[in-house]
Amino acid sequence: MEHFETQAIRTQTERTQFQEHSVPLYLTSSYVFEDAEDMRAGFAEEKERNIYSRFTNPNTSEFVEKIAKMEGAESGYAFATGMAAVFSTFAALLNSGDHILSSRSVFGSTHGLFTRYFPKWNISHTYFGVDEVEDIEELIKPETKILFAETPTNPGVDVIDLELLGKIAKKHNLILIIDNCFATPYLQQPIKFGADLVIHSATKLIDGQGRVLGGVTVGKADLIREIYLFSRNTGPALSPFNAWVLSKSLETLAVRVEKHCKNALKIAEELEKVEGIENVKYPFLKSHPKYDIAKKQMKLGGNIIAFELVGGIEAGRNFINNLQFCSRSANLGDTRTIVTHPASTTHSKLEEEDRLKVGITDGLVRVSIGLEHTDDILNDLKNALNK
Template sequence: MRLTAPNPTEMPTMQDDFELHLETLAIRAGQERSQFGEHAEALYLTSSFVADNAAQAAARFTGVEPGYIYSRFTNPTVTQFQERLAALEGAEAAVATASGMSAILALCMGHLKAGDHILASAGMFGATIQLFNNWLGKFGVSASYVDATNPAAWAAAVKPETRLFYLETPSNPLTEVADIAAIAAVAHAHQALMVVDNCFCSPALQQPLKHGADLVIHSATKYIDGQGRVLGGAVVGSKALIEPVYQFLRTAGPTLSAFNAWVLTKGLETLGIRMKAHCENALALAQWLEAQPAVEKVYYPGLPSHPQHELAKRQQSGGGGVVSFELKGGKDAAWKLIDAVQLLSRTANLGDVKTTITHPYTTTHGRISPEAKAAAGIREGLVRISVGLEHIEDIQRDLARGL
């Protein structure tokens, strides 16, 4: 296995001579040791890098010679994170960004132009819908939304100008599971790119490229960090498809800092074991919630009652760490529950070892229209929990205060 970085003026890639397991790649992939031979990954806190002479500087700027230039677009610590994440997704390359939303923006700026159309799943993170409608729309990129779980709906909604299919699976917050392979086949039949937001699963539970996706989006802020410490994002895919995203980042600069990249790299080392524990706790909580009289409906792919349970078992290696549920009594009941907890954190972030609780209607999806909320199935009684790694009985007892 190669442990050194590629030409940093190009996109970093992972090239193995033999296949390693995900747990090993999460700890070893992409490491480049300095002349000091450090065991843990080094942190390069520098804005720029020095060339030996003018000719070398010119060669590095043009990409003729490998070498680091400026940390807006080349940094050894960021390269290590990119290589490691690409290896976990089974991809050729990755480009890291300052946040998950900047990763989506960089993807769109790299691959879309005025007049293009995005076809997206209706049940998505509210900020993604805002980005597509309010910001890309200002520059002539249109978007429309369909039922993520119905491949026929995607086929029916394609336009001649559709260039990109964008899908969250599982979706935020209802954990809808979409058939990646079936929707990718529709996208490719119409010469469109298929993009999957893999935030809820992470590569530890799902690898969309293996099911036909062209590109994968990550908010590394979530499970990849896993402890609520730093922001980060990434776009993962083939070298050819990552290159225009990288060129946008090089020019515009929504860059992942070296420090954040170092934290996220260390987060990847425990990703596999953390995700197993998140899944175990989430399934136990979902089963417990189904038995509570105050709960009207529970949304969790690991439950047999979930409408895409069988698909989730084929496509994912676990149900994930997010459980959503609707309470009888609407918003009043939801807010009463959220206000009653003493252990859980009232925050819209997810993917943390600490369990978090939020009211999607007024937080994560608060800025989208009531019509868009209704189309996405976001009702006022809905509560979303990102199940952490506390003891499950303590989580249940805390929720029981408000139930």
Template sequence: MEKQTRIIRTQLQRSAHREHSAPIFMTSGFVFDSAEHGRALFAGEVDGDIYTRYSNPNLTELIDKMVQLENAQAGLAFASGMAAIYAALAGLLRAGDHIVASRSLFGATYKLLTDILPRWNIGTTFVDADQHEQWRSAIRPNTKILLTETPSNPGLDLIDLEYVSSLKENRDLVLLADNTFATPVVQTPIDWGADLVTHSTTKFIDGQGRTIGGILVGRLDLVEEIKTFARQTGPCLSPFDAWLLSKSLETLALRMEKHCRNAWELASHFEGHPELLRVKYPFLASHPHIALAKKQMRMGGGMVTFEVKGGRDRAMRFIDAVELASISSNLGDTR
């Protein structure tokens, strides 16, 4: 049975009402059978929901689906993709630790590494995504995390996850991969050696621009360590948003196949256009790392990058002239 079919059938245990669709558990807290039951829950001696900042049935269903899709062992849900990345870093790092990160990163992630983490004496060395020797030489004795984003936002640079993963050999390193632009339909970084995978579920996973959310999945031991930080600092996803995202996962494969097909057709149409300097799409023959794309991606993804001749002003006029697409701060929506 394919994973997409399995996650469609992944659902919370039905209540006595025999509902077909999972209900929304809009509650801040949960009732204990007794004082002793409550004590045992807080002590971690028995499993169960205590408080929605810790866990909630809707979050559990969403996490279970994402764990299956990403071939992971465990996961956590967050109020945004950036909350997921920050929790991973803050939950695993200590003052004096070091990160090696691709220079091709989402702007907010870059600001987190350059403006926020240095306050706690956590430094980052940035390397070119495709320069293997830079990755290797940047690792120090205090390096703890290798941070990647592939394909990158917005430049569609690719990182050889298998190679970067090989750098962990005989070292206490964690490979963290942001898989937002690909989604698990297109790429599963854990299969190539990643220890943790994050998503901004706001993008393709929601697919309709309704929610802000984030997911982190990966190795059980690492997720458990990050869980301690997440539970105490409270970047939890709401039950309603978790319910929406869980429903969205039922159509993710269908939507991504169409996104990828549309992106391929657009990139192919633009390739060689006299008014464009360059077009970048992972599955175009002109992409500098098409062999890598074909190796670790099942499809080319839903994003296309291109550069208009004439500089910034002409590019801005091009954007303003587009009639079908919206000029917006989000991506991955159906419209």
């Protein structure tokens, strides 16, 4: 099975004696063994056995196998949330004294890990700007172990050259980790460009309907082994039910994301014409500063649009208040269009200076384009602005 859509639908790891067409739910905390020797061999990993659902579960294994195939990865591990995936991946691979080199444009909670919690364990970081990628070799230290980036970025929808990051990581023997949440495996496979590990918040487009939380890291088997051992002991495992939901969601990922992207491109093009809106950013708009790079590494432009409102933070709040059917939420990747004002919500805890460094101005608005009719989405956005 080579094609993405077929892998998403036909990868099924477990059936019972009833030969279900759709994989059943395995709601069990533990598993039984035939005898003492079978149990010993299972714990010694001489046999591939499910032991405890904190370690593995058939539903979780199927979900991970699908993501790994889609990303071209060797192995993976699934987590309760996207941030559990981010934290556990870093914590499993880093030691005291290590250094992270990261793009400055990262999710707010990831920034919190780097600035508030990792320093407790003598793990440091250095940021580079999205327009400073060609200069980041100067920031590499002897203790640098991980090179990390999101692309497209949250919430500014900037694009970073994966191929260049891959070459730098290989040259300096760094572990390249890419947060691929905005793109999904359908639009972008960072491993093709040299990434060692890829992280997803499955809560977003992978679920696609705002139902469950989940996260996953896939990549090189030796690195995943370290992440698995860390997670087996610390317990951030994805629940079997959520894994079952997410695995079923993957069966429609391609068709959903195609529609999301079609809607988003059309709306982004229309928003560029609207008075009162500035600096519309969408990876597949020709006006995007990294349009050529986006076209090189992404199949389509994704479902996230960012733009600035003339009038700053007050204009942003008024705009949010005037929406009629677009949802006011911090989530993204839902069937429903979601509008967020980062400066007063998701990134409000950042100092203004830090926000501005990553392009989060007072008037920045992030829109996660849903699957509604584009005319209805546009009318709501325009009416909210005009009011």
